Amino acid sequence: MSSMQVCDIASIPSGTWRNGKGVTRTLAAEGTDWRVSIAEVERDGPYSMFEGMTRLSVILRGKGVVLRAGRLTTSLTPFAVAEYDGATAWDASLTDGPVTVLNVICKRHVYRPTVRALSGPVTVPAGVTAIVLAAGRACHGAASSEAAPHRIAVDQFAVFQKLEHPVRISPDPVDGKDGGFGTIPHLVIIEPATV
Incomplete structure (x- = not known):
C-alpha cells in the first residue's frame, strides 16, 4: 500500500481563515496548489478569496450557508457537494446557526478535485x-483483497499520498454517531487535471 497517515481530526490545531473571520483545521495540503480543511463558520460575513482556485464545500454539521456575490448565489446544504469560484467575493449567511464545513480548494485547470459520501465500498x-x-x-483501506486493511477510526482522517x-x-456497516464532525464518512480525491 502507498504511504498512509492516520490522525485524529481533533488533534489538528486550528488556524485563522485567510481573512481572519473564522477558524479552520488543515487536514492535508500540497503547498499553495491544493488544501483540504474543516472550517467552523459561526457568524455571517465574508468568505476568504482564493484567486485562480476552485472550491468544493460540504456541510458536515448544521443547516447550511448561502453565499452571495451581487446576483450570484450558491447554497451549501448538508452532505451535498457545492462547487464555486474561489476568486469571487462571497458574503456568507448562515441558514440557522453555526456550521462545520469540509472545504477543498484546488488550482483551477491544474487539479481536479472530487468529494463523495462513502455509503459503500469505493x-x-x-x-x-x-x-x-x-x-x-x-x-x-486495503491495497488488495489479500492485504490486511488499515482501520480509520471514528473522527479520524487518513491521507493516501499519490497512490x-x-x-x-x-x-464499517454500522450506524454512525455525530462526534462533532458529522455522521457520514467522506472521500476526497485530488488528481491532476487532464489537458
Missing part, C-alpha cells in the same frame, strides 16, 4: 491523492 485509482474523513463511522496502487475504502 476503489480509489492509482496516481491520485485521497483523503478519507471517517466522521461518524470507521473505515478500512502507487488502487486502494479499496469501505465504511
